[in-house]
Structure formats: C-alpha cells, structure tokens
Amino acid sequence: MVKFSDIKGFTFDLDGVITDTxxxxxxxxxxxxxxxxxxxxxxxxxxxxxxxxxxxxxxxxxxxxxxxxxxxxxxxxxxxxxxxxxxxxxxxITPDDILPGMTAFLEEIKAGGYLASIASASKNAPQILKKLGITNYFVGIVDPSTVSRGKPDPAIFVKAGELLNLQPKQIIGIEDASAGVQAIKAAGQTALGVGAATQSANPQLWVHDTADISLKMIATTLGSD
The missing domain is CATH 1.10.150.240 (Putative phosphatase; domain 2)
Structure with missing residues (x-):
C-alpha cells in the first residue's frame, strides 16, 4: 500500500476534475x-x-x-x-468556472513542492487552462494526439507521469470517470476518484466532489506509516 510520504506528484484529468466543459x-x-x-x-x-x-x-x-x-x-x-x-x-470560460476547491488544492500542492501534469483526452486542454488562468500550476500537458489508445488504456497517464519525472508509486491520478480510474490504476499510480461514476472502478481514494480534495484528506486516508 502506498503511503502519503511516497507521494511527490499528481496527474489530473481536466473535464469534471478542474473545470466542467x-x-x-x-x-x-x-x-x-x-x-x-x-x-x-x-x-x-x-x-x-x-x-x-x-x-x-x-x-x-x-x-x-x-x-x-x-x-x-x-x-x-x-x-x-x-x-x-x-x-x-x-x-x-473564466477562472470562475474552476470547480469548487480546486484552486485551493492547486495552491496547496504547489506550496508543498508537489508536481502536477494534465492527462486529458481534450486537444483543447492548453487553451482551457489558459482561460482558467492556471497554466503555471502544471509542469506539462500530455498531447493526446501522441496517444494511440484512449482511457481506460493507461498510456495517457503513463505519459503524464513521465512529464513529472516520477515513479508511478509516487503519483496520485485524479479522475471523475470510471475509464479514467482504470487507466490510472493500470499506469501503476494511485487513483483518486471524484463522484459516484468512479466507484465501480474501485479507486484507492474517493471523494464525493472536488471540494473534498485536500492533502489532509489524502494523508488521512493513505496514512504515513
């Protein structure tokens, strides 16, 4: 079981996690x-x-x-x-369209020295992040045209992890879709599922909505021992 102290970075889906397009x-x-x-x-x-x-x-x-x-x-x-x-x-779209709690969480992980990348099937992700005003929170965005198979294939999360230059066990992936959770787990990362749609894929971490995501919640669930 991965411990909270192992975690050094996060891979994010975009739609339904950071904003709702x-x-x-x-x-x-x-x-x-x-x-x-x-x-x-x-x-x-x-x-x-x-x-x-x-x-x-x-x-x-x-x-x-x-x-x-x-x-x-x-x-x-x-x-x-x-x-x-x-x-x-x-x-x-404007910064007001960032989902509840996500600006605070991005601030929290940046302040904590964690790395973050985007694993979205959307080719418009760079434009959306720019309009939301949060591009600087991420070290990179996977170009979905470089991935031959979509989620639940793990390729996009594997690439997102490579952008962080971290091992899979050091990464938490955040998704709001069952196929995305499957992809995170297949990539060897720890899955944080958001919403009821992800429960069937049995993510290691789960929250009802984005407002519930915090380092404290993750640390409490994973444990530090």
Missing amino acids: AKFHEQAWHDLATELGVEWSDTLGSQLKGIGRMDSLNMILTAGGKQDQFSDDEKVAFATKKNTHYVALIQS
Whole structure:
C-alpha cells in the first residue's frame, strides 16, 4: 500500500476534475448527432464522457446504425466540425468556472513542492487552462494526439507521469470517470476518484466532489506509516 510520504506528484484529468466543459462537449456532440440523424439520449451522452474525439464520433454513428455509411475523411470532417463548435462554446470560460476547491488544492500542492501534469483526452486542454488562468500550476500537458489508445488504456497517464519525472508509486491520478480510474490504476499510480461514476472502478481514494480534495484528506486516508 502506498503511503502519503511516497507521494511527490499528481496527474489530473481536466473535464469534471478542474473545470466542467462536459456540458459544452455534450452540446456540440448532441448538435452533430442531430445533424447526422442519430437520436440523442442521456445514456449516449454519458458514454462519451472522457472518450477521445474519433472514438466518440464512432460511438454516435454506431448508436444510430450509421458506422459504415461514411468514409474516414468524412468522419474526420465531422469530428473537426464538432470541435470547431465546441471551441466556440468554451470561449465563455473564466477562472470562475474552476470547480469548487480546486484552486485551493492547486495552491496547496504547489506550496508543498508537489508536481502536477494534465492527462486529458481534450486537444483543447492548453487553451482551457489558459482561460482558467492556471497554466503555471502544471509542469506539462500530455498531447493526446501522441496517444494511440484512449482511457481506460493507461498510456495517457503513463505519459503524464513521465512529464513529472516520477515513479508511478509516487503519483496520485485524479479522475471523475470510471475509464479514467482504470487507466490510472493500470499506469501503476494511485487513483483518486471524484463522484459516484468512479466507484465501480474501485479507486484507492474517493471523494464525493472536488471540494473534498485536500492533502489532509489524502494523508488521512493513505496514512504515513
């Protein structure tokens, strides 16, 4: 069992952990699905959470029985159109959109000498962090285009850990999706799950929401012996 004294850094998912752009992703995908004649549902929306762009598009097409109706080039064009719409929607993000408790936690780990990186499937992560005004809290952001497989594959968290130049046992990964928790654990890091959706993946640490995250909570749960 990892002890709190072992921990030297953190790998963060972005959507649902630091800010909530999921509503913008969902709106953009919903609009595209409607345009493609695919019926939208809450279940479909939840299945796309934390999933990469092309995988999300393929899930939408499959849900509508249209997975074989378009060429690869057409699919890329659809995904690009969705992203253009999403980027327009997120222009309204400000530091006020940082989730409860997360600014304080980032301040706390920075003051404590811990390192942090971003492991997000979003290619827009750098822009979002800039608009939130928190880029300086992170030593790096994994470029999701360098990862061939999405969560629950551990690759993105492995890369995020490499950005920290730490061993997996020295890192806590923070996620709000079951697939993300699976990815953290497969990368050999300690998983901190946020919200009910992560419980099925049995994270080593769990909180109801972001406001509950603190070094004290982590230390109390992991123990120092």
